[in-house]
Amino acid sequence: xxxxxxxxxxxxxxxxxxxxxxxxxxxxxxxxxxxxxxxxxxxxxxxxxxxxxxxxxxxxxxxxxxxxxxxxxxxxxxxxxxxxxxxxxxxxxxxxxxxxxxxxxxxxxxxxxxxxxxxxxxxxxxxxxxxxxxxxxxxxxxxxxxxxxxxxxxxxxxxxxxxxxxxxxxxxxxxxxxxxxxxxxxxxxxxxxxxxxxxxxxxxxxxxxxxxxxxxxxxxxxxxxxxxxxxxxxxxxxxxxxxxxxxxxxxxxxxxxxxxxxxxxxxxxxxxxxxxxxxxxxxxxxxxxxxxxxxxxxxxxxxxxxxxxxxxxxxxxxxxxxxxxxxxxxxxxxxxxx
Amino acid sequence: xxxxxxxxxxxxxxxxxxxxxxxxxxxxxxxxxxxxxxxxxxxxxxxxxxxxxxxxxxxxxxxxxxxxxxxxxxxxxxxxxxxxxxxxxxxxxxxxxxxxxxxxxxxxxxxxxxxxxxxxxxxxxxxxxxxxxxxxxxxxxxxxxxxxxxxxxxxxxxxxxxxxxxxxxxxxxxxxxxxxxxxxxxxxxxxxxxxxxxxxxxxxxxxxxxxxxxxxxxxxxxxxxxxxxxxxxxxxxxxxxxxxxxxxxxxxxxxxxxxxxxxxxxxxxxxxxxxxxxxxxxxxxxxxxx
Amino acid sequence: xxxxxxxxxxxxxxxxxxxxxxxxxxxxxxxxxxxxxxxxxxxxxxxxxxxxxxxxxxxxxxxxxxxxxxxxxxxxxxxxxxxxxxxxxxxxxxxxxxxxxxxxxxxxxxxxxxxxxxxxxxxxxxxxxxxxxxxxxxxxxxxxxxxxxxxxxxxxxxxxxxxxxxxxxxxxxxxxxxxxxxxxxxxxxxxxxxxxxxxxxxxxxxxxxxxxxxxxxxxxxxxxxxxxxxxxxxxxxxxxxxxxxxxxxxxxxxxxxxxxx
Numbered sequence: 001x002x003x004x005x006x007x008x009x010x011x012x013x014x015x016x017x018x019x020x021x022x023x024x025x026x027x028x029x030x031x032x033x034x035x036x037x038x039x040x041x042x043x044x045x046x047x048x049x050x051x052x053x054x055x056x057x058x059x060x061x062x063x064x065x066x067x068x069x070x071x072x073x074x075x076x077x078x079x080x081x082x083x084x085x086x087x088x089x090x091x092x093x094x095x096x097x098x099x100x101x102x103x104x105x106x107x108x109x110x111x112x113x114x115x116x117x118x119x120x121x122x123x124x125x126x127x128x129x130x131x132x133x134x135x136x137x138x139x140x141x142x143x144x145x146x147x148x149x150x151x152x153x154x155x156x157x158x159x160x161x162x163x164x165x166x167x168x169x170x171x172x173x174x175x176x177x178x179x180x181x182x183x184x185x186x187x188x189x190x191x192x193x194x195x196x197x198x199x200x201x202x203x204x205x206x207x208x209x210x211x212x213x214x215x216x217x218x219x220x221x222x223x224x225x226x227x228x229x230x231x232x233x234x235x236x237x238x239x240x241x242x243x244x245x246x247x248x249x250x251x252x253x254x255x256x257x258x259x260x261x262x263x264x265x266x267x268x269x270x271x272x273x274x275x276x277x278x279x280x281x282x283x284x285x286x287x288x289x290x291x292x293x294x295x296x297x298x299x300x301x302x303x304x305x306x307x308x309x310x311x312x313x314x315x316x317x318x319x320x321x322x323x324x325x326x327x328x329x330x331x332x333x334x335x336x337x338x
Numbered sequence: 339x340x341x342x343x344x345x346x347x348x349x350x351x352x353x354x355x356x357x358x359x360x361x362x363x364x365x366x367x368x369x370x371x372x373x374x375x376x377x378x379x380x381x382x383x384x385x386x387x388x389x390x391x392x393x394x395x396x397x398x399x400x401x402x403x404x405x406x407x408x409x410x411x412x413x414x415x416x417x418x419x420x421x422x423x424x425x426x427x428x429x430x431x432x433x434x435x436x437x438x439x440x441x442x443x444x445x446x447x448x449x450x451x452x453x454x455x456x457x458x459x460x461x462x463x464x465x466x467x468x469x470x471x472x473x474x475x476x477x478x479x480x481x482x483x484x485x486x487x488x489x490x491x492x493x494x495x496x497x498x499x500x501x502x503x504x505x506x507x508x509x510x511x512x513x514x515x516x517x518x519x520x521x522x523x524x525x526x527x528x529x530x531x532x533x534x535x536x537x538x539x540x541x542x543x544x545x546x547x548x549x550x551x552x553x554x555x556x557x558x559x560x561x562x563x564x565x566x567x568x569x570x571x572x573x574x575x576x577x578x579x580x581x582x583x584x585x586x587x588x589x590x591x592x593x594x595x596x597x598x599x600x601x602x603x604x605x606x607x608x609x610x611x612x613x614x615x616x617x618x619x620x621x622x623x624x625x626x627x628x
Numbered sequence: 629x630x631x632x633x634x635x636x637x638x639x640x641x642x643x644x645x646x647x648x649x650x651x652x653x654x655x656x657x658x659x660x661x662x663x664x665x666x667x668x669x670x671x672x673x674x675x676x677x678x679x680x681x682x683x684x685x686x687x688x689x690x691x692x693x694x695x696x697x698x699x700x701x702x703x704x705x706x707x708x709x710x711x712x713x714x715x716x717x718x719x720x721x722x723x724x725x726x727x728x729x730x731x732x733x734x735x736x737x738x739x740x741x742x743x744x745x746x747x748x749x750x751x752x753x754x755x756x757x758x759x760x761x762x763x764x765x766x767x768x769x770x771x772x773x774x775x776x777x778x779x780x781x782x783x784x785x786x787x788x789x790x791x792x793x794x795x796x797x798x799x800x801x802x803x804x805x806x807x808x809x810x811x812x813x814x815x816x817x818x819x820x821x822x823x824x825x826x827x828x829x830x831x832x833x834x835x836x837x838x839x840x841x842x843x844x845x846x847x848x849x850x851x852x853x854x855x856x857x858x859x860x861x862x863x864x865x866x867x868x869x870x871x872x873x874x875x876x877x878x879x880x881x882x883x884x885x886x887x888x889x
Contacts, residue, residue: 074578076578077577079580080398084396084399096580105398156575158578182483182566184483184564188475188478188479188483192483195482197482198483512715514712514714514716515715517693517712518710518716518718519718520693521712523730523734528733532732532733537720611720613719613722613763
């Protein structure tokens with residue numbers, strides 16, 4: 001019967017098509033190819049300034065590699081692509097999704113850290129900002145009074161913002177489970193706090209600054225000093241690539257240019273303004289983060305994040321993973337030697 | 339067909355056998371159509387399953403259908419899926435009905451009153467092209483993070499489709515039909531109710547079916563951005579937390595929802611417009627009317 | 629400039645120097661040049677003429693669907709029911725609802741309407757199809773519905789614009805016989821526009837021949853055949869002679885219309 005033949009032909013064609021796709025697409029699947037650009041996904045933010053500095057000042061070119069920057073809206077979108085060999089590097093915030101992905105077997109490694117909090121209350125780049133109306137009325141005097149309230153977090157509780165929020169809540173004896181997280185984008189937070197749609201927001205510059213200056217919000221807490229919840233991720237295929245160390249060392253060179261007073265040099269400000277599409281004056285006036293000069297990853301911070309997400313019920317597993325299984329410190333060590 | 343000569347005796351068996359064979363062949367062909375239609379997705383699903391099991395496609399990212407099914411059952415039993423489904427359906431239904439009623443009303447107004455049509459036609463055509471998902475941030479700003487912006491986004495999307503279709507339905511009415519109406523005293527309101535309205539109905543129903551699909555897209559997209567519940571939220575949130583199986587369950591349920599809505603509207607059309615010839619070729623095999 | 633006073637007794641339509649012009653593509657088109665005639669009540673008048681001569685326009689003026697540009701038409705009391713070539717039957721109503729439509733617009737009650745419709749459907753031979761929808765019927769059956777609807781109004785005049793033009797030849801012959809039967813029972817005033825000379829001669833008491841555009845009355849011929857008539861008269865010599873006569877008169881107009889835009 002001709003119907004059978006048609007079905008058979010369909011199956012054959014579909015098999016061919018499916019076999020073709022799947023394991024990593026077109027360019028750059030193998031470990032070699034020094035002329036191939038390194039594909040780097042990043043979220044556009046001053047959190048990842050070393051990347052922009054290194055790129056603009058030609059540190060990657062000096063190391064003999066080309067990079068291809070791919071802006072993404074959230075790191076979580078890019079992580080599976082790195083595992084699937086469609087990207088090499090992801091520079092973004094860590095999230096509960098990352099832990100789930102690693103635990104389920106996705107082929108990625110955490111190789112570096114990015115922005116580090118300085119723990120100071122004055123001029124913080126990120127903060128837990130509370131509605132001024134609530135503070136004025138006396139309903140909220142400290143973090144502990146946030147129990148049961150609605151707090152805006154960019155990316156939801158499973159994001160790095162969720163982890164930050166949890167750390168800040170713990171200063172008042174609360175955890176993520178004790179509040180109501182509301183997923184909002186950073187630009188929408190000032191209006192939401194002002195209208196009372198949320199009681200507080202975990203937000204970063206310039207929005208926390210805006211709220212303070214406009215008198216709608218009061219910063220109640222900042223992330224603890226030394227907190228690292230963003231970083232650099234390599235696809236497992238890239239870890240063995242001979243460009244990997246050169247890439248990381250160039251990146252760390254960018255981080256070194258951001259140490260101490262020279263962090264806000266005119267040249268740096270120009271580069272960051274262009275990279276994040278703001279004007280120089282704005283970047284100058286806003287607080288900047290800090291970075292380790294070797295961008296070393298922190299297994300301890302990873303454990304802390306994992307525990308936070310576990311406690312909040314956001315992970316698919318119950319036994320915490322040993323960070324040594326997915327954190328790779330040798331690239332930072334290699335960067336120190338250069 | 340076999341011609342029966344006047345003088346020869348009629349041989350009913352031969353003719354009867356021939357007709358029987360013809361009927362059975364046609365039924366066989368129709369059964370084959372049904373089998374092919376059902377077998378194709380099943381074959382694709384089977385291929386997917388095999389591919390995922392053998393590693394030809396990454397089972398972490400493209401969860402095998404069996405795992406998706408298992409997860410779907412789990413989500414149904416825990417009640418979580420129903421909750422999300424109901425949240426989406428609620429927004430969908432309210433937005434769809436509001437948008438459709440408004441769109442049809444305005445479309446009819448524009449049909450009946452020429453100055454209204456002249457004033458609004460161009461503006462609405464331009465506004466129709468705006469992606470409704472793009473105006474969501476504006477809506478959130480105005481109405482805050484409540485259900486209103488989500489329902490409104492759906493309603494707006496549906497409104498324009500229905501307004502345009504209703505007006506088009508009116509414009510394509512054969513003027514000879516309108517003349518016949520006038521000839522028999524159906525003028526003014528009577529003409530509108532008994533002639534213009536029924537004549538425009540098929541276009542309205544086409545608009546309803548088109549906007550049904552659209553509204554599912556819009557509500558899902560809206561739930562990506564500004565929601566803590568609903569199928570769109572399930573899909574997006576599952577991916578953010580790296581739970582691909584849940585995401586696929588969400589995707590499948592959304593598709594089924596869209597299909598169900600369209601099917602419902604099709605059924606409604608058959609009920610309300612029994613005079614519509616749905617498919618001219620599809621005559622049941624009985625004595626034709628002549 | 630339209631129907632002012634009612635027509636004198638015994639006259640259904642009194643047409644006095646009627647013309648019709650309109651704008652098309654920014655040009656003034658004269659559809660109807662000055663035309664005058666009277667239609668006696670209870671008579672069957674057929675109008676023949678080349679395409680574009682304005683006979684359809686004339687019919688619409690008689691029925692009040694259009695107003696003449698100059699001149700006047702006096703009509704007898706009661707209305708005029710139209711039968712169009714196609715598109716007159718509403719697809720969203722059942723056959724029964726279609727037939728009762730005119731009555732419904734005049735405010736007749738439901739039970740009365742149903743009886744009225746049933747009666748006329750029986751008259752045209754469609755009693756079994758009362759609940760069917762028009763798309764389920766053939767063209768010939770739909771025209772029967774249109775005719776039934778016209779008669780069901782009870783109005784004294786019937787205006788038909790090439791009602792059988794869309795039908796195949798055999799159905800057309802059947803319908804001509806139906807029209808004859810119905811008319812001879814009711815004796816309403818009928819004005820029928822047609823292309824077919826045989827049809828005009830078979831059905832009418834009188835044939836009005838119109839010129840090419842701008843159309844006006846060329847000839848007014850009385851049809852002498854006695855009633856009741858049947859299609860058998862088409863075989864007679866007298867019929868052929870009349871047909872020849874009409875065609876001779878019409879032919880020049882048709883060729884004139886054929887070369888004009």
